[in-house]
Amino acid sequence: MDLVLTTFLKMAFILAVILGLVPVLIWAERKGSAFIQDRTGPNRAGIAGIRLAGLIHPIADVLKLLFKEDVRPAGVHRVMYALAPFLVFFVSLLTYAVIPFGDYLEVGGRRIPLVVADLDVGILYVLAIASLGTYGIVMGGWASNNKYTFLGAVRSTSQMISYEISMGLALMGLLLVSESLRLTDVVAGQGQLLWGFLPRWGVVVQPLGAILFMTAAFAETNRNPFDLPEGESELVSGYHLEYSSMKFALFFMAEYTNLVVASALIATLYFGGWNIPWLSRAVIEARAGVLLPALLAAHVAVCALAAALYLRRASRERGKFGDARDREPGLMAGVCVVAGLAGLAALALRPWEIGPAGASLLATVLQVGAFVGKVVFFCWFFIWVRWTLPRFRYDQLMHLGWKVMLPLALANLVVTAVVAAFV
């Protein structure tokens, strides 16, 4: 019973974080690309004048997509056509089951591991699920009965096959090092230090493997520079061309959940997962009395700074728009002040006298936070790369996959095996 309850709670937490992240990522993609290209990006949609630099736009988008007509073109395969977006989205969520997002949570003396399913074949599961994702794309592209969508689907499959291999080989190198297929073990192993000062992260012991894996991850998620399945310039928008309304939204959301999965995998396998370098659980629990007040103080300082900036903006742009938008900086300054005051109030509770249970909780929170932070960073990295690089040509893509990545991955595996056998 307990197991069921905690599992559900963990799933709920994961879902909340991911589904919360998706709109933020869409926003980051738009705003980030705008800033990279010296544009302003979204800044219009607002609720009572509150625009949050464009963060309200995803809400407007969702509303729009919900109320759009669901057009189904003539000649589609009805069942497949309807099923494809759900499959894509569903599969993209499945991988999370095995990704540990924290060490454990101590409740009433019981330790709940922060992973939904701690499979002993976690990595295999990840690979298996990842290759399922392409089925939805193929189904959607084929069922749409359109040559562009079909080409997109075909590209997606061949791309998937080409990069799956190097991905698997890169992972095998990591397995040799971590000596376990269980992701919790892989993460825990990365908590140690190498030669006493270097975190034993996957990227440190398997640098080439990390690069190969990340490259393959880009390809698997169909992100630029590997976004040929939806290459707008040649395929209009690829496999989801014929989709509209919420079905399109599912494809769109799946793209971003896939992004989060890929980021989580990269963070888990090669960047220490929930580990905070040099701050192991023991250290955090021992120093909780210092860490917590320091964090709170930092929070108060950040809030004060933000409030000051907003107030400056408020005084500079008084009456700029002549409508509700003029109130935004003032309101935001107020919110920052309240948040800062809350931090101060927390400081007043003498957090340095924190007990062992609290210290354990703090450690868990910090670790989960570190994990989420890493994931968010890699998500941004995906976006950042997308707006930096041009798209590959298809022959270049294949060349890279088969003639560069595959030999490198094989070499990496052999070298790792040799080293692992003799060290």
Next chain:
Amino acid sequence: MVKVTIDGTELEFAAGTSLFDACRTARGEALPHFCYHPDLSVAGVCRLCQVEVEGMPKLTIACNTTVREGMVVHTRSEKVRRAAQQILEMHLINHPVDCPICDQAGECGLQDQYMTYGLYESEVGKSDKVHKAKVQVIGPRVVLDKERCVLCSRCVRFCDEVTRTGELGIFNRGDRAEIGVAPGRQLDNAYSLNTVDICPVGALTSLDFRFKKRVWLLRSTPSLCHGCATGCSVRVDHEAGTVYRLKPRRNPAVNGAWMCDEGRDTYRELHADTRLREPLLRRDGALRPATWPEAWATLAAAAGPAAPLGFAVVSPRQSLEEIALFAHLAAVLGAPAAGVSGGAREADRGEGDDLLRSADRAPNRAALAWLGLDEPAGADLAARVRAARGAVLVYGADPAADAPGWREAVAGRTVIHLGTHRNATAESADIVIPLGAWAEKDGLLVNRQGRVQASRRAIARPGLAQEDWRFLADWLAAAGATEFPASLPDLRRWVAGRVPALAGVDLNALPPEGLVPGAVAAGAGGER
């Protein structure tokens, strides 16, 4: 014959030829001119047509000079060009140059000459000009702007020499001289709009055409006036499917350069509200729009193998080919055919005169005789229709309005009307077929001289209306005839073969002035 050297080329002309015409032949284009007109007497007042004749001390006007043996003429010398330019400048001294509001703009002699010979900077300010009356309505159809007049006197000569009514004259002297109507009179003769045509500038303009369209937007199609049996050659000026005016087309054998005012109004019937735009079938006592397939089905039931046609009448307003094809169709359907007699039609009779207008207002009556169709008088027609059993077919005519006793004769019988307008016959018909009006199709007319002339299609038919010969040919095919034309040239060859008078005439290659069969050798083409 006399030999003349014009611009270095030696040419021969008949003695008495005017130097103006000789120069036109030599140059390929006319000399600049305002007052000269081939169908009017020579006035020699505009002084634009001056040429250099060797041996003469000064330039001379070509229009008032006849060719002499051994004459050496220069029309393109610098002296001649300067003269034309200076004369033009004098014409324009008091000219208002209000081209933007002038209906003549685009076909104006002043504009054309200025662009060819003028192109100088004017030294006369607008305020220095002598102003005269504008917008003078001098007759039921003509507006006069005295400022724009260049006093070429063409209009005066027209009224004096052609219509011999003499309404117009030149009044006052010097730069006060102006055109006007004689006191107490109006420019209201039956040919008044010809003054508008010959006025080289915008001094005389048409009240009907006034401000309707800028002339450069119009497209012209050579055609024939369908107003009376004279069959004047005309030009149909139209744009975007709308006809805006008719202008005479010079044809010395028929109408010279003129046409009558009544004839110019005939374009209006093309755009009347009563035009038939789709087939109409009588259902529940009223005529209701129908599709072509429905119309064909009804036609086949009313006058096909199952129900033979009773009688067929055709109007002398249809073209030669159409009448011939129609008569053939009537024969195939087993019905006697006749023309609708002019005697029966008061509408076919009008005022005639010895200039152009014919009292016979039907443009193609001669064709009926050629094709052996008689024209029973009103009561006669009714009697013959009554005598025949079966449906009655009417093509282009309106016997219900014109022929006494017609309504009684067709009472209770199916009446099929092929036509262009909702006239009385159409209103009382059971099947109404919309066809093209005269400007919407090609056709040949035989005028009162027996001259065959071609009228050309200018605009598109309205709505679902069909081209006449195509409809008749389709019906022939549907009726099981073996002989029906595949194209209009085909049809014309077929017609020429059926009419003895047309033996040896190629109806597909008629000269612009038409021809009188049998009189070709006699030079009926006339001289220019």
Next chain:
Amino acid sequence: MNGKVHGYGGKMTLWERLYLGEIFRGLGITIRHVIRNLLHTGDMPTVQYPEEHRAYSPRFRGRHRLMKREDGTPRCVACMMCSTACPADCIHIVAEEHPDPAIEKAPASFEIDLLRCVYCGLCEEACPCDAIRMDTGIYDLAADSREKFWVDKEFLLNNTTDGTR
């Protein structure tokens, strides 16, 4: 920004063919833009359109207007020069008699289909009366139906010239 530009078929160096270094260089360039734009939002070249308007040259051809005579009637004499010159065939004029014989001709209706107009300015160039001008500076034409872009004489006569709507 200071990267080498390779012509088509140009040879890449080994370092460039390794991609990674160049990718990180590119990432550096883009992140510099992000940071600069984050810190100096005000310097963005973007024009915040409905609130801000770009200042156009006085020669800019905006929405047409019809000039008036002193008595407020249109200066246009319906000569159709503009509609003849118009390459888009979007000026539709019907002429009528003006009661004053010194003016003689005036437009009964004067309509422009702004959706067909290509803003070439040939109409104002062609007008002999300086009756049509495109100096209003109005360029933001928006409406929720096509009919509203079909503007008539009244509208054109009362078009403002200062660029406001």
